[in-house]
Amino acid sequence: MTRQRQLIYSIITAAPEHRTAEEIYELAHRDMPSLARGTVYRNLGILEQEGQIRKLEMPGAPARYDRERLPHPHLICQRCGRIQDAAMPPTLLEELAREQGVTLTGYDLKLYHICPACGGT
Amino acid sequence: MTRQRQLIYSIITAAPEHRTAEEIYELAHRDMPSLARGTVYRNLGILEQEGQIRKLEMPGAPARYDRERLPHPHLICQRCGRIQDAAMPPTLLEELAREQGVTLTGYDLKLYHICPACGGT
DNA sequence: TTTTGTGCAAACTATTTGCAAACCG
DNA sequence: CGGTTTGCAAATAGTTTGCACAAAA
Numbered sequence: 593m594t595r596q597r598q599l600i601y602s603i604i605t606a607a608p609e610h611r612t613a614e615e616i617y618e619l620a621h622r623d624m625p626s627l628a629r630g631t632v633y634r635n636l637g638i639l640e641q642e643g644q645i646r647k648l649e650m651p652g653a654p655a656r657y658d659r660e661r662l663p664h665p666h667l668i669c670q671r672c673g674r675i676q677d678a679a680m681p682p683t684l685l686e687e688l689a690r691e692q693g694v695t696l697t698g699y700d701l702k703l704y705h706i707c708p709a710c711g712g713t
Numbered sequence: 714m715t716r717q718r719q720l721i722y723s724i725i726t727a728a729p730e731h732r733t734a735e736e737i738y739e740l741a742h743r744d745m746p747s748l749a750r751g752t753v754y755r756n757l758g759i760l761e762q763e764g765q766i767r768k769l770e771m772p773g774a775p776a777r778y779d780r781e782r783l784p785h786p787h788l789i790c791q792r793c794g795r796i797q798d799a800a801m802p803p804t805l806l807e808e809l810a811r812e813q814g815v816t817l818t819g820y821d822l823k824l825y826h827i828c829p830a831c832g833g834t
Numbered sequence: 835t836t837t838t839g840t841g842c843a844a845a846c847t848a849t850t851t852g853c854a855a856a857c858c859g
Numbered sequence: 860c861g862g863t864t865t866g867c868a869a870a871t872a873g874t875t876t877g878c879a880c881a882a883a884a
Contacts, residue, residue, distance in 0.1 A: 628841045649772040678813050692788055692799050695834045698825040705815045713816045749866045
């Protein structure tokens with residue numbers, strides 16, 4: 593673990609926000625002005641492969657990174673784009689697998705709503 | 714509806730495959746050699762907006778297009794990448810919404826497995 | 835010293851866009 | 860005609876990669 597990777601990792605784990613590579617680069621760049629964008633991408637890839645962070649692909653927008661390591665759904669506001677980690681009851685997952693008649697190896701669930709701040713329920 | 718849009722739409726609805734814009738372009742281009750890639754993208758966007766087709770964003774790969782208009786999960790083989798439309802029991806969706814304590818406006822669910830052809834169950 | 839990672843810049847991929855010409859009602 | 864859509868080419872955005880040098884083991 594290099595200082596660069598350390599820094600990138602700490603930015604992701606410090607707060608529950610789901611940041612983009614660019615945001616992470618900007619924050620990291622303040623502390624280490626020599627740090628390059630490419631290094632951020634490279635290390636995000638490595639951290640993800642090692643299972644230390646999770647990549648969240650966002651439709652039509654840059655990917656975001658999640659410090660939570662266990663698979664879980666994401667609740668996304670359609671107005672403001674705010675992302676929250678959500679819960680997936682194991683029984684629900686089992687029911688889904690049974691419904692399809694397969695053994696699941698993973699899933700990616702995005703739930704969309706309008707958050708209270710945006711006038712939703 | 715122009716001839717171009719007609720052609721693009723018919724390619725998507727003709728088969729249950731979930732094709733990429735490039736694949737659709739190649740198929741359409743055979744029938745109408747003057748047709749341009751940009752036109753394919755433009756029309757896919759229009760058809761999607763009109764709710765006639767559905768765009769499926771695939772992580773780290775080009776988007777695919779689905780002729781099914783009702784929201785539903787997708788079952789994806791992690792080895793060969795084959796995509797199948799799957800079922801979402803309404804009760805399951807309700808349970809998910811209740812679990813998060815929100816009113817859902819939509820969802821995007823990708824289920825991963827290893828398909829029988831690839832040695833999975 | 836041998837490997838591994840970095841900084842930089844150029845390359846790449848999927849997609850979008852500006853614009854003049856073509857088409858359609 | 861007059862608005863819409865096309866074909867083409869250039870632009871864009873996010874991300875990846877090649878390479879020489881620096882850091883670490």
